[in-house]
Amino acid sequence: xxxxxTWQRExxxxxxxxARGFVSAQSLHxxxxxxxxxxxxxxxYRALAGLAAxxxxxxxxxxxxxxxxxxxxxxxxxxxxxxxxxxLTVEIEAKDVEQWAKRTAALHGFRDAEHVVDxxxxxxxxxxxxxxxxxxxxxDERDSGAEA
Numbered sequence: 001x002x003x004x005x006t007w008q009r010e011x012x013x014x015x016x017x018x019a020r021g022f023v024s025a026q027s028l029h030x031x032x033x034x035x036x037x038x039x040x041x042x043x044x045y046r047a048l049a050g051l052a053a054x055x056x057x058x059x060x061x062x063x064x065x066x067x068x069x070x071x072x073x074x075x076x077x078x079x080x081x082x083x084x085x086x087x088l089t090v091e092i093e094a095k096d097v098e099q100w101a102k103r104t105a106a107l108h109g110f111r112d113a114e115h116v117v118d119x120x121x122x123x124x125x126x127x128x129x130x131x132x133x134x135x136x137x138x139x140d141e142r143d144s145g146a147e148a
Contacts, residue, residue, distance in 0.1 A: 008039050012047035013071070016057060021087025022068035060118045079117045085126035 015028055029044040048069045051057035058070045060080065074091045077098075081090040097117050105113035122130065 008037075008043050009047040009050065011037055011039060012044055013051060013056065016048070016051065016069060017071040019070065021089045022058070022060065022062075022070045022082060023087075024066055024068055028069070060116065063120055079119070081119050081121065083123035083126055084120050085122055085130075088123045088125075 011032060012028065015031055016023070019028065019031075025041065025045050025048055028048070029039070029041045032039045032044065048057060048059070052059040052069060055075070056072055058072045058080070060068055060082075062068050063084075070089060078091045079094050079097065081092055082088070094117060097115075101113060101115045105111065
C-alpha cells in the first residue's frame with residue numbers, strides 16, 4: 001500500500017535531504033521539533049519507513065544497532081562507505097561483493113539472495129584530525145578505485 005504524500009511526509013523528506021550523511025529518526029524529529037513543525041516522532045518513523053520502502057531513502061543499521069536514514073542519491077542497488085566520526089557517506093558499487101554474494105548463495109543452494117553491505121570507518125579528514133594532522137600512508141583515501 002502506497003503512502004499518501006502528506007505535508008508531514010514532505011517536511012520529513014526535505015529535512016532528510018538537508019541532512020549530512022545518515023541520521024536517526026530521533027535526530028530528524030528533534031530538528032523538525034526545533035523548527036516548530038508539530039510533527040510527532042511516530043509520524044517521522046512512518047515517513048522514513050515509507051521513503052525507504054519506495055527507494056527515496058537509504059536505510060541501514062549503525063554498528064550500535066540504531067536505524068539510520070539518508071536521502072538516496074543513487075537509483076538501484078549500491079553500498080556505502082560511512083565515516084563513524086562525521087557521518088560522511090559515499091555511495092559505491094562493489095562488483096566483487098556482488099559476485100561473491102551470488103557465488104556464496106549458489107554454493108549453499110540459495111537463489112534470489114539479497115545482501116546489504118555498509119562499510120564503517122574514518123574518512124580521510126577525520127583520520128587526519130585524529131592523527132594530529134600527520135600525513136597518512138597511502139595517499140588520498142578518497143580515490144579508492146570504487147565506482148560511484
